[in-house]
Amino acid sequence: MEKTYKVGIVGATGMVGQRFVTLLDKHPLFTPVVLAASARSAGKPYREAVDGKWAMAAPIPAYAREMPVYDAEADAKKIAAEVDFIFCAVNMKKDAIRAIEEAYAKLEVPVVSNNSAHRATPDVPMIIPEINADHLAVIEAQKKRLGTKRGFIAVKSNCSLQSYVPLLHPLRQFGIKCAAVTTYQAISGAGKTFDTMPEIVDNVIPYIGGEEQKSEEEPLKIWGSIQGGAIVPASGPVITSQCLRVPVSDGHTAAVFVSFERTPSKEDILTAWAQFAGEPQKLGLPSAPAQFIHYFEEDDRPQAKLDRMTEHGMAVCAGRLRKDVLFDYKFIGLSHNTLRGAAGGAVLLAELLAAKGYF
Numbered sequence: 001m002e003k004t005y006k007v008g009i010v011g012a013t014g015m016v017g018q019r020f021v022t023l024l025d026k027h028p029l030f031t032p033v034v035l036a037a038s039a040r041s042a043g044k045p046y047r048e049a050v051d052g053k054w055a056m057a058a059p060i061p062a063y064a065r066e067m068p069v070y071d072a073e074a075d076a077k078k079i080a081a082e083v084d085f086i087f088c089a090v091n092m093k094k095d096a097i098r099a100i101e102e103a104y105a106k107l108e109v110p111v112v113s114n115n116s117a118h119r120a121t122p123d124v125p126m127i128i129p130e131i132n133a134d135h136l137a138v139i140e141a142q143k144k145r146l147g148t149k150r151g152f153i154a155v156k157s158n159c160s161l162q163s164y165v166p167l168l169h170p171l172r173q174f175g176i177k178c179a180a181v182t183t184y185q186a187i188s189g190a191g192k193t194f195d196t197m198p199e200i201v202d203n204v205i206p207y208i209g210g211e212e213q214k215s216e217e218e219p220l221k222i223w224g225s226i227q228g229g230a231i232v233p234a235s236g237p238v239i240t241s242q243c244l245r246v247p248v249s250d251g252h253t254a255a256v257f258v259s260f261e262r263t264p265s266k267e268d269i270l271t272a273w274a275q276f277a278g279e280p281q282k283l284g285l286p287s288a289p290a291q292f293i294h295y296f297e298e299d300d301r302p303q304a305k306l307d308r309m310t311e312h313g314m315a316v317c318a319g320r321l322r323k324d325v326l327f328d329y330k331f332i333g334l335s336h337n338t339l340r341g342a343a344g345g346a347v348l349l350a351e352l353l354a355a356k357g358y359f
């Protein structure tokens, strides 16, 4: 039987934390043994801590209902003694997140993070497992800096770019010159539901704080290389983006325009997407989609409501690939923001770390 790991979920009461709690119900490798959140929730049974804010379609898994919620900060030492690693998805100031994640790493607990606080830290790998699994090698340098034996931080990227970077990546062989992207982002990306964000009904909000910068800069770190114990971002391609909040519960859509050094045919692009597979597919990781990129031939697909759950919400969908008058091509991308874009992507990253011996 494969080794299994005891897991803590820090931020377990939040939108992403609830996804972790749901996804890890009967996970073949990971058993949640600790649920932690702020002092506001600490001491309550989990079902009481999420009362009135449970946002998943499925009910609270039976294993979690009566688990006591720990205080992520005050109980850190106790938590560290009980787990093999933690998932972290908390809503705190960036400095506080950086501090709490480093504190766990220094307590010799690997941290698989959904937060943005450490995404720019040069020796913290920011991983989309199909694209840059090789960046895990920088963890050794990070451990040296932190003075740890097994504690480290690995992060996943922002949810917006999961809807287009996986589609651009297999096309880098044609020399991407530049791309313009507009994202249409679901309200769960802000930790909201239609009940808690009534202002989004019948509306589009043309601003998501910090999102455009992340959408333009994070791809360059993902496409970067390890040099001297740090990840040096790639110098291109230039990506310009606009990020809009739209009245959709789950699923970020991206409208993408792209130009190349060597313009491929439409068939070249479709073949590159169809054939693209990464480490998760090669290793047969439990949460890996069998086919990473799904192309829809229908003119009105992919749609958030119909297609976000493709391969349990872990695939990336594409459609409407066609020539453009200003750029070479344009197309639509879609990914589930709290599955592939958040908790699911982090679970896949943890499966990769487990398979590569980092736990």
Ligand SMILES: NC(=O)c1ccc[n+]([C@@H]2O[C@H](COP(=O)([O-])OP(=O)(O)OC[C@H]3O[C@@H](n4cnc5c(N)ncnc54)[C@H](OP(=O)(O)O)[C@@H]3O)[C@@H](O)[C@H]2O)c1
Pocket (backbone or CB within 6 Å): 010, 011, 012, 013, 014, 015, 016, 017, 036, 037, 038, 039, 040, 041, 042, 072, 073, 089, 090, 091, 092, 114, 115, 116, 158, 159, 188, 189, 190, 191, 192, 337, 338, 341, 342
């Ligand atoms: N939603 C998405 O699609 C998405 C995607 C990618 C990344 N993220 C990132 O994931 C993180 C969580 O997002 P979310 O949408 O799940 O937020 P959320 O629904 O607001 O949940 C926040 C969680 O953080 C906990 N928390 C707040 N202050 C804390 C403290 N001082 N100590 C310990 N825990 C504390 C909350 O606990 P209480 O319930 O006790 O307050 C709750 O469990 C954020 O960094 C966000 O940027 C979100």
